[in-house]
Amino acid sequence: MNAIVEFRGVTYAINGRPILNDISFTIAPGESVVFLGRSGSGKTTTLKLINRLIEPSSGAVFVEGKNAKDWDPIQLRRRIGYVIQEIGLFPHFTVERNVGLVPSLQAWPDQTIHTRVQEMLRLVGLDPQRFAERLPRELSGGQRQRVGVARALAADPAILLLDEPFGALDPVTRAEVQREFRDLRKRLGKTMVFVTHDVREAFILGDRIGLMKDGELIALVPASDFEKLDHAEAKAFSQSIA
């Protein structure tokens, strides 16, 4: 299998205290993997290791077959879309500049950026005419989250990292955005690594689900097999839907 993301025995520790313990897995191109776990289980850390916001204490992370250490971190991050729960839209940038951020960092021609931004906004269901010139504070929570996704997609990255992106939305909007996002992903065929503590969300969005607890990757199984897992943590999550 030709993995686009691979962890080989990755451990990450802060001041000798392990946050992640000997994690290994591979993700195939175009695949959607959801890491599911409670707060502090190490799922966000796993995500940050992929775009080199942090470096493994031991073991290695490979992205597109190349050790992350050998990637220029700036170039690596620009090839990977990144969405976080707080979204982190720049409050002093308009929607258009926020979405066009990575393309402009990559020095695309202005006209190309403009066209691309329009396209991205339409893709996430926002009318460019109405929204392009707004500032983030003039948007609702759901609209902001869509802008965040559009921004992550703007430079056409092969990989998309999403850290509980819909966590702060109200349940109705969240369900709507989750459905839209699932359809979007299928159309675009991006590789996606998604982090959540919401088992429902994991089922909607994940081809495979990785269950994490206390820095360990307990299992990484196809979504359909998740409920068959014989592990207390898996059962706890499965029961939380019922």
Next chain:
Amino acid sequence: MNVLNFMWANRSDVWHLTLEHIVMVAIAILLATAIGIPLGIFMTRNRRLSRPILAVANIVQTIPSLALFGFLIPIPFIGGIGGRTAVVALTLYSLLPIIRNTFTGISGVDPAIREAGRGMGMTDGQLLWKVEIPLSLGIIFAGIRVATVIAIGVATIAAAVGAGGLGMFIFRGVSMVDGRVILAGAIPAALLALAADFGLGAIEKRFSKLLGVLLICVLVCSCSNADRIIVGSKNFTEQVILGELLAQQIEAKTGLQVDRRLNLGGTLVCHEALTAGQIDAYVEYTGTGLTAILKEPVATDSSSAYDKVRTAYLSRYGVEWTEPLGFNNTFAMIIRKEDAQKLNVRTISDAVPYTSGWTAGFGYEFIEREDGYPGLVKAYGLRFPRSPRIMDLGLTYKAVAERQVDFIAGNSTDGLIDALGLIVLEDDKHYFPPYDAAPLLRTAVAQKHPEVRQAFKDLGGKISAEDMRRMNYAVDGNHRDVKEVVREFLATKNK
């Protein structure tokens, strides 16, 4: 209103000093901004160093401003007399608010925004310029505003080191005990602070353009210094009058432009400034030059004192003692004129037989100094029935005029002597060291501008102790303008 009339009459001074004030503060704030913002940014990147840097800036802020100016005077390159020292001191004062606001502003940027930026592949520089600085600009600017308002206030003290500015009026007003003059400095300074706060608020909205304009203005203003003679003075009324007198004499006789650095902190400040070439001339007293500068014992004879300081200054400092002005500002024993006439007393020796019936009133310093009261008693064999009453120097004049005491010690040029109908007893045994006043001039200036040297020569012997007393009283007692008093005096002498 009085103050407004005074300001209007001196409008060119007010305008000139305000301009000096603005230039001084503007340069200091630009420097502090140029240092403080990068330092604040540096601290956000090296958090471990942020505490020590802030601590140092805090400590600098707590140094009393006058002390800070004092510390800077002896330091080469950045110190000395005049604008440079003031700018350095003001810059140091302005650093803290700018550093602190830059640091807290950037540190206060939402971490999620920073993480998003980094996660999308912004370099540290891009994050700083495109995100962190724009988002903290308001706070950084608030720091600059605070620093500016503080600097405008502190800059009034810069007059003490000869940097000019509106503090000139304040210091002059304090030494003359004239509220109008103080307010002539204080009111424009306060207005300036308000205007700066308001103006910077407006600039904040169009940051770069207006700052550029300001920068150009400052540079243009600060580059206008041609061949001028710089006259200094110490910080008491007589000295200010004499400084003004030298300045007007040069202007009248040579047509050269004169910069006035009057009200400098004291003898040592003036001396340092003169030898460093930061001022070209000021009036000194032979006794002071001998004891305070040359550290030699006092001389008893006028001409030998003058010869000593003249020779030593020429060889050591390249400074010439020009012709004495004609008066001796020394300790003076003073009695009421009516007593003097009634008893036919002219000298201290004449007075000795009568002292057994008199009460003396002295200032604290005169009682204590070895060359004061104890020596005087020995030299003349004075006998007072009671020990002298000790009182504030200023009160002794009132006391003798109101007959509470009969014999006081003052200075021979005190303006109140004539005004209160008193008389100075001649020191016929030459007990008190001579303090003859004479203008000092740097020899380099004397060679380059012989006409200045000639102008000083023309002043030789022109000012009697009585003339000096009258001018002192005109300024201190009648609250008249120094320039006017000097102008009138020169007009009578140069006929």
